[in-house]
Amino acid sequence: MARRSGRATSRFIKLQEMNLRMIAALFFFVCLAFPPAAEAGLYTASDQIVLLSQQNVGSVLVNSSAATVVEFYASWCGHCISFSPIYKKLARDIKEWKPAVNIAAVDCAADENIQICMNYKISGYPTIKFFHAYSTADSAGVPYRGFSRDVRNLRQRIIDSLESHGEPWPPACPPLEPTSETEINNFFETNTVQHLALIFEDAKSYIGREVILDLLQFENVTVRRVLNTESGLVAKLGVTEFPSCYLYYPDGNFTRLRVNFEARAFYSYALQRLPGVIRSGKPPPVTMELVKNSTQEPWRPFDRSRVYMADLESALHHSLRVELAVQSVIKGDSMIALKSYISVLAKYFPGRPVVMNLLKSLNSWLKNQTVDQISYKAFKENVDNTAQVPDAALPEGVRWVGCQGSQPHFRGYPCGVWTLFHVLTVQASNTGDSDPQEVLTAMRNYIHSFFGCRYCADHFENMARESLEVVNTLPSSVLWLWSRHNRVNNRIAGDLSEDPYFPKIQWPSPEVCPSCHMLKDNGEHGWNENQVLTFLGSYFSSSRILLDYLEDENKILKKQTEKHSHKLEDSLAQKHIERIAREALDPITTPVEEEEEEEEPQDETEAYEEDNEGGEDKLAASDIKDKAFEQTPRTNAKLEEVPGHQQAHKIPSIIGMRLKQRRQQEDIVDLDSFVNQHFKAKALQLAASSRVKQRTLQTKVEQEHRQELSLGMELDAGLGMIGLQPIDTDLDLNSIYQGKRLKKRELAGQYIGKGVELFQRGHWISVLSIGFSNVDISLCVILYAVSFTCLVAMYIFFRNRFRRRRVKIALP
Structure with a gap:
């Protein structure tokens, strides 16, 4: 019998080895057949799970001071895929146990991990193994056979593994065995903690051990479990309910811990909020006096149960003026994300009228952009409302109220972004006629393209990729964002970014919304989602947003x-x-070019007056150039030193239009006139001469001391202006440029006044007299009279001739 048994055993071992080889070979071919799936994996760093590889497997599993639970899985395995949400939830559930227990996973479908799975003798997926603290290199771990796909069962299996750990005990793990009355009586002689919590329960309950591990990362509190069989303590404290929690003090006094439900989650939350209890390695929460002194701005008292518009507007300012400014050019997917983001804001943001007007104007501008990219500079001009859309503005700067932190680097913008999108989802849900994923998709794309914390953006993208497609109703969109916000709070609780004055909790807390919490049939904590939805709809309602500050x-x-x-x-x-600098580089300008410049009213001041009608801006604009001249004396001096050059003054816009109109009328004057041809030729000759003075805005009174010969241009004379005129040869050119320069505003007033007076005197006479002398008018009258006489004579002649030749017809 022994021989047969030995043979059977050897055959079994050989068969098992053959099966392992076949599985490994099959596994190898499957990995080759599915390379994309092998690279993807089922877990990411966002899941608070240690991802094992050849580089870190030794440090995590061998001679580690913490126990480790490892899942060996294949990313192509259907059972592994269905189990992955449970394993992620387990990691979040026992996140506070990390100093004593780590949660890890390894993808055996990845080529680089095949050897790891073979070393630990993995023959099926998924496989969960428990590795004790200080495991040796040849340890294969303790497998969990027949484990239930339930977080509560897995959590209890881990506790059983810890209690059977033996020596050496994990240094970070507190004692899990029941305490006695003797130990409690002597506890404060050897411990200096502020609070001692006693959880009374029966022997089969895991609540006491779970709470002990939940408080593992907190100081100034110690938790011990007391069995209902410890009659001395039960009688001393008068315990009648199991489970129940009591706070015991050094002087022998005690009090019962009041919670909504006698369950693990409520005990843990209440104990973590006791006075003086802080997370290990974190500074204690500062008092209000210290908060006021530690921030750059004075502390603003606020109601934690309300949302403040100041936080929402501050989030918009930082988003549109700071965060988007990182990208000088917005294009492609970023452009699509920006349009979606602004569209959602314009549609659902419950802002003040001036902010809503700006958001709608910005949304219209983006919709009108036909190109697939824009510059941030152009975008910011619209944010700053440079076009001066009436009653539209977004306040500049941040003014945090409900999102202010105890230190300048705490909370602030991340809190504002979460609050903003919670408000948008609730507003969209209240409308009842929008796409359930509209706000969430806009948030996802914005965070992916623009959010400054790229690590946070990756985490949010992982959550969206995992479950956003299940959102198919407006209420579910509100709950999805709330649950993911709580998941983020769970992940970053205890990080350096956590404000000790505002710890990360699962919100809303039992104090804020007692009806939101419930107990499941198995005693686990649960959320009453109907009550949560009602609470969120009220908390983020536009009617309850405070306008303080x-x-x-x-x-x-x-x-x-x-x-x-x-x-x-x-x-x-x-x-x-x-x-001025351009004119200094090209000081000699031909009269024709100057006339063309005078015809076009391109002066910056005139353009500003045309675009901005009325108000103080018009009155102030005319002084801008004078100030600029005073600021640049050197440039003006250089211009005055150039021989043959005098600064040209621009004609006011009204006079320029009159001048242009009359020059158009000059073009239809009889060009065959000898007099007109004579004066044109003479003007061109004078323009070609270096001794011709350029056009000026000086009046005749100022020019009387100079010897000049008028060319007979009645328009210029009528307006008080001198045209192209020869200058006496004995007059020194340099002395001409020393004349007094009048300010443009005064000259413009004189010219306009004289022009109006001339217009009232006789507009049609002025028009008909352009380019004509008295002789020209007389000749025209005589020629028209002679022509009329000739026409009359010809008419009489031909009529008489026709009568003579008329044929007379005799009638029979």
């Missing part, structure tokens, strides 16, 4: 107007300086 709308609009006015003045002054 907001800047007045009129002040916002006034600041915006003043800002644009200063920018415009600076821009006009800069353009004028650049123009």
Whole structure:
């Protein structure tokens, strides 16, 4: 019998080895057949699971001070795929146990991990193994056979593994065995903690051990479990319910911990919020006095049960003016994401009228963009409302209220973004006629393309890729964002980014919404989603948003107007300086070019007056050039030193239009006239001469001391202007340029006044007299009279001749 048994055993071992080889070979071919799936994996760093590889497997599983639970899986395995959500939930559930227990996973379908799975004798998927602390290199781990696909069962299996650990005990793991009355009586002699929590339960309950591990990362509190068989303590404290929790103090006093439900989640939450209890390695929560002194701005008292519009507007400012500014050119998918983001804001943001007007204007501008890219500079001009859309503005700067932190680097913008999108999902749900994924998709694309924390953006993308497609109703979109926000809170609880004054919790807390929490049939904590949805709809409702600490709308609009006015003045002054510099480089300008410049009213001041009708801006704009001249004396001096050059003054816009109209009328004058031809030829000769003075805006009174010969241009004379005129040869050119320069505004007023007076005196006479002398008029009258006489004579002659030749017909 022994021989047969030995043979059977050897055959079994050989058969098992053959099966392992066949499985490995099959596994190898499957890996070759599915390379994309092998590379993908089922878990990411967002799942709070350690991803094992050849590089870290030794440090995680061999001689580690923490116990480790490892799942060996294949990414192509259907059972592994269906089990992955449970394993992720387990990792989040026991996240606070990490100093004592780590959760890890390895993808055996990846080529680089095949050897790892063979070393640990993995023959099926998924396989879960428990590795004790300080395991040796040849340890294959303790497999969990027949494990239930239930988080509660897996959690209890891990506790059983820890209790059977033996020596050496994991140094970070507290004692899990029941305590006694003797130990409790002597506890404060050897411990200095502020709170001692005693959980009374029966022997089969895991609540006490779970709470002990939940409080593992917190200081100033110790948790011990007491069995209902410990009659001395039960009688001393008067315990009648199991489970129940009591706080025991050094002086022997005790009090019962009040919770909504006698369950693990409520015990853990209440104990973590006790006074003086802090997370290990984190500074204690600061008091209000310290908060006021540690922030750059004074502390703003606020109601934690309400949303503040100041937070929403601050989030918009940082998003549109700071975060988007990183990309100088927005194109492709980023352009699509931006359009979707602004469209959702314009549609659902419950803002003040001035902010809503700006968002709608910005949305219309983006929709009208036919190109697939825009510059951020152009986008920011619309955000800053440089086009001056009436009653539209977005306040600049941030003013956090409900999202303010105890230190400047805590909370702030991340809190504002979450609050903003919670409000948008609730507003979209209240409308009842929108796409359930509209807001969530816009949020996902914006975070993917623009959110500054790329690590956070990757985590959010992983969550969206995992479950966003299940959102098919508007209420489910509200709940999806809420549940993912809680998942993020669970992941970053205890990180350096956590504000100790505002710890990351599963929100809403039992104090804020007691009806949102419930117990399942198995005693596990659960959420009453109907109550949660009602709470979220009320909390983020537009009717409950507080307007405290907001800047007045009129002040916002006034600041915006003043800002644009200063920018415009600076821009006009800069353009004028650049123009002077260009003229200095090309000082000699032909009269024809100057006439063309006078015909086109391109002066910056005139353009500004035409675009901005009325108000103080018109009155102030005319002084801009004078200020610019005062700021650039060197440039003006250089222009005056150039021989044969005098600064040209631009004709005011009204006079320029009159001049252009009359020059068009000159073009239809009889060009065959000898007098006109004579004067044109003479004007061209004078223009070609270096001794011809350029056109000026000086009046006749100023020019009387100079010897001049008028060319007979009645228009210029009528307007008080001198045209092209020869200058006496004995007059020194340099002395001409020393004349007094009048300001443009005064000259423009004189010219306009004289022009109006001339127009009232006789507009048609002025028009008909362009280019004619008295002799010309007399000749025209005589020629028209002679022509009329000749026509009359010819008419009489031909009529008489026709009568003579008329044939008379005799009638029979």
